[in-house]
Amino acid sequence: MLDMEKEEMSADLKTPADSFIFNIGLADAIRLTMFGTLISVSRFVFQLPIGMPGHTSVYWMGLLMLGKGLIPKFGAGTIMGIVSGVLAIVFGLGKEGPLLAFKCIVPGVLLDILAILFLNKLESIWVGVIIGALLSWSKLLTSIALGVILDIPVVFLAVGFGYAALLHVIFGAAGGVLAAMLIKRLKPRLASSWQT
Amino acid sequence: MTVNKRIIAGILLLILIVGGSYFFEQITKAQGSRNGRLVPVIQHDETTAYLDAGVIRQLGRQEQEMNKDAGETGDNGDNEVSLGFVLGSAGVAGYQYIEVSGAGDSEDIKLGPRDIGGIVLSSNSNSTFAMADKAGGNRVIIKEVAKIYVAD
Numbered sequence: 080m081l082d083m084e085k086e087e088m089s090a091d092l093k094t095p096a097d098s099f100i101f102n103i104g105l106a107d108a109i110r111l112t113m114f115g116t117l118i119s120v121s122r123f124v125f126q127l128p129i130g131m132p133g134h135t136s137v138y139w140m141g142l143l144m145l146g147k148g149l150i151p152k153f154g155a156g157t158i159m160g161i162v163s164g165v166l167a168i169v170f171g172l173g174k175e176g177p178l179l180a181f182k183c184i185v186p187g188v189l190l191d192i193l194a195i196l197f198l199n200k201l202e203s204i205w206v207g208v209i210i211g212a213l214l215s216w217s218k219l220l221t222s223i224a225l226g227v228i229l230d231i232p233v234v235f236l237a238v239g240f241g242y243a244a245l246l247h248v249i250f251g252a253a254g255g256v257l258a259a260m261l262i263k264r265l266k267p268r269l270a271s272s273w274q275t
Numbered sequence: 276m277t278v279n280k281r282i283i284a285g286i287l288l289l290i291l292i293v294g295g296s297y298f299f300e301q302i303t304k305a306q307g308s309r310n311g312r313l314v315p316v317i318q319h320d321e322t323t324a325y326l327d328a329g330v331i332r333q334l335g336r337q338e339q340e341m342n343k344d345a346g347e348t349g350d351n352g353d354n355e356v357s358l359g360f361v362l363g364s365a366g367v368a369g370y371q372y373i374e375v376s377g378a379g380d381s382e383d384i385k386l387g388p389r390d391i392g393g394i395v396l397s398s399n400s401n402s403t404f405a406m407a408d409k410a411g412g413n414r415v416i417i418k419e420v421a422k423i424y425v426a427d
Contacts, residue, residue, distance in 0.1 A: 197285075200278055209285035216292055232327055232402060234307030241297030248293055 101154025111155055114146030115162025118183070122163075123172055132239075133247035136215035140186065141254035141261075144211060147190050148201035148262030149269060156194070160187020178225050185221045186214040202263040204256055211255020212248040219247045311378035311403040311419035316365045318425040324365035326423070328398035331356055334364055335398075358386075358394040358406070367425050374424040375406060377417040384416055396420065 099105040121138045143163075147155050164180030164187075173179040193213060197206045226236045276284075307313030307327075316324040335356040362373070373391070375384045384406070386394065393410025399419065406417040 197281055198278055203278070203282075205282045205286075206278070209282060209289060212289050213285070213292075232307075232312065232329065234303055234313040235325070235327060235329075237300045237303035237307075238313075238325055240300040240303075241293070244296030245293050248289055252289075 100158065101152070103150070103152050103154055103158070107150045107152065107155070108158060111146055111150060111158040112162050114142055115159040116166060118142045118159065118163040119166035119170060119172070122167065123170060131246055131250075132243040133215060133219065133250045136211070136218065136247060136250040137254045137257070139218075139254065140211045140214045140251045141258045143186060143190055143214065144201055144207065144255055144258035145261050145265075147194055148258060149265060151194065151199045151201070153191055153195070156187040156190030157184070158187070160184040160190075163187075175222075175225050175229070178228065181225065182218055182221045186218050189217050190214055202259055202266060204259045207255035207257075207259030208252040209255070211258065212252040215247040215251020215254070216244060218251075219243055308421060309378065311421045314404070314420050314422060316362075316367065316423045316425065318367060318370075319427070323367065323425075326361065326365075326396075326404070326420075328402045328404050331361070331396050331398045331404045334361055337364075352397065355395045355397040355407075357409075358391045358396055361396055362391070362425075370425045370427055372426050374426065375417060375420060376422040376424070378403070378419040378421040381417055381419075 099108045103111070118139055121142065122135050125135070125138055127134060143156065143159055146159050160183045161180075164183030167173065167179050167183055168177055173182070175182070190210065193210045194201060197203075197210065200206050201210065223236050223240070227233060304313060308315060312327060314326040315322040316326065332354050335352075335354055338356050338360045362368075362370075367373075370388065372385050372387045375386065377383075393408055394416070395407050395409050396404050397407060398404045403419040405415050406420050408414045408416055
């Protein structure tokens with residue numbers, strides 16, 4: 080029994096990079112961390128004063144889907160969500176304080192589930208439209224849920240919800256389309272060089 | 276199920292989500308207006324602002340600070356704000372009269388620009404707010420305000 084444990088431990092030590100987290104290797108985990116960082120950085124670099132709710136979804140959901148499309152493993156979305164959520168708190172983005180992390184983690188987790196439902200075909204434009212829009216809407220829904228947790232009256236949260244939902248869906252879909260196009264072009268080129 | 280079928284189901288879901296969001300907004304707003312928790316200020320048949328008990332408390336604090344800065348004492352309580360200050364904050368000016376409706380069967384009250392001097396709005400404990408006449412011994416005119424209509 081002890082010998083078996085020792086053998087298992089030595090096998091783990093020989094290949095520590097093969098299954099770093101969620102059965103994802105260390106190299107892929109680092110790449111996903113890079114995508115998570117890009118999401119947070121893009122959010123405060125490209126935030127435009129255009130007064131349209133959800134416009135950040137274009138690059139937020141775009142990068143999230145691009146990361147998942149290039150590293151199609153379960154848990155990839157969650158890792159990017161956690162990294163971008165932690166960084167969003169560190170950068171002081173948003174008005175929700177530490178609860179802001181949920182706004183990043185929820186779309187990440189949902190992406191992992193939706194990718195399975197759509198058979199990981201994230202390079203398809205229509206799949207990109209649907210997943211991008213759903214992720215963006217889940218972000219809006221999380222904001223509403225956080226508002227309820229923070230004791231903001233539901234009636235006030237509901238004002239403009241329809242318009243915000245429509246814009247979130249449109250911008251999320253746009254991000255999904257961009258991601259699908261990039262995945263289609265990048266995936267064959269990276270397949271040979273990236274360890275999967 | 277093939278990917279194409281899943282895509283069709285996904286698009287239908289998106290349509291449902293957007294439609295459902297608008298429906299949820301309308302239902303919540305209508306419910307909020309009915310029970311006096313979300314009070315619309317209507318001018319030119321358009322809603323120019325929404326008020327609730329939280330906004331009334333916040334405006335009350337702002338008015339007190341402004342009075343303090345101006346060296347005036349101001350006799351409004353902690354959860355009270357003058358109607359004139361609220362209308363000014365909502366961008367309402369140059370009106371002929373305002374018509375304030377209450378939740379339930381209470382009567383509508385018409386007030387001209389000269390009548391609103393002593394009128395205050397004060398927040399209730401159930402997320403609604405009342406209208407009272409400060410000049411008339413703090414008499415409550417409307418227990419739960421539901422709508423403020425501004426006539427030019």
